[in-house]
Amino acid sequence: MKSHNLATEPPTRVPQFTIRLSSTRRGARLARRLAGQQLAAWGIPYDSETSQALALVTAELASNAITHGHCPGRDFRLTLLLLPEHGVARVEVTDTRPERALCDPAAEPVPPDAPSGRGLLLVAEYAERWGWMVRDAYTKTVWAEVQWSA
Template identity: 65%
Template sequence: MKLADTALEPSASTEQFTIRLSSTRRSARLARRLTAERLAAWGIPYDSEPSHAAVAVTAEMAANAITHGRLPGRDFRLWLARLPGGVRIEVADTRPERLPKAAATSPTGPDALEAETGRGLLLVAAYADKWGCQTRDAHTKTVWAEIMHPS
């Protein structure tokens, strides 16, 4: 539930899934579905709390990638890894200069409840045990989240 600078790094033997998707709303929906299906293949049932959390986090991070991290003609990448007792979700986009702000508090003001945007990272922070953002090169940034579950 906090923005973190470090996280568990999957080992070479970790089960992983990665796919590049076009920066469209349809691909954001596909990322959500693929996450649910991959987790189910890894033994995390569709209707479980960890699956619901991972799907919600993936949906938000993919939506942010296509809304705030998109450059015309450039894709985003979804990467999933099974961790001991959890899952790691990463979404990489092509706007490294647009780093997410920590979601420490909720939006305030008279229009906060009616706002259609601005609360996404609060959702990520609420569902994830840890999350953060990294720029690994000059062309991409990666937002990641880890969701742990009982084994």
Template identity: 50%
Template sequence: MTTETHSSEDICRLPLPAREFRMSFTSTPRGARLARRLASHRLDAWGHPYESDLNTTVTLIVGELAANAVTHGRVPGRDFRLFLSVDPAEGLARVEVTDTRDDRMPPGPPSALPEPDADSGRGLCLVAALASRWAVAPRTDGGPGKTVYAEVAV
């Protein structure tokens, strides 16, 4: 019989597992707010404290994408979905927000900031500035709608 022992240095070098969180939310401002709060709470539970750069950045991105799903991607009676993952091995956090409206696609990368007195139009500018990469893709599960995703380096 062979037993294997590890020093404390070896244990510290073991890669951290990828973490994932999925949940559906009502397509309301309250649902968007809850998605943002739960994402921040989940990141804190995964070892990224509330005040950390990763937590604040990802929480802001979740808030913007959830607000857009509620404002522009809402279909009455249908929820939007949030998928959040952090993979330390890849050094990447990923946010996906999926809504059920495919006739209203977000524009490509923002070319300029909106006018200072504009009521809206800054959300995707913030996402583009904070994320390493972001894009829009059709839903992969065959349902109507789209997924807007953003990736942030860990």
């Protein structure tokens, strides 16, 4: 079941990795690499479908954070969680532009000749569920859950 625009809270006692990264292309690339490395540290092989899917989703969410959610001098935050009881690995990317809500890619199709705008379609395809939440006046978190099997 795929969904979006749901504000869900992950359980508190799960394997978690969090890091602040610069809102630059280098920071976005690092987010993707760290996602794969962290999953490997948790026992999910680097070349597995789960790892590759989560790396792709992380890259897209980080890219969106630096392109659309960036304020000068402000970093973005990457959080990875392993939720074995739900069978998913979850990525959260928090940026500094809460006023920039996300559009539903299925509701607002991108013209075929547009140079960009298809990233959330990739997220929707690879993620079991995804969405976003605004917790305060300063940040927005976009999250996605990728199916994981032991």
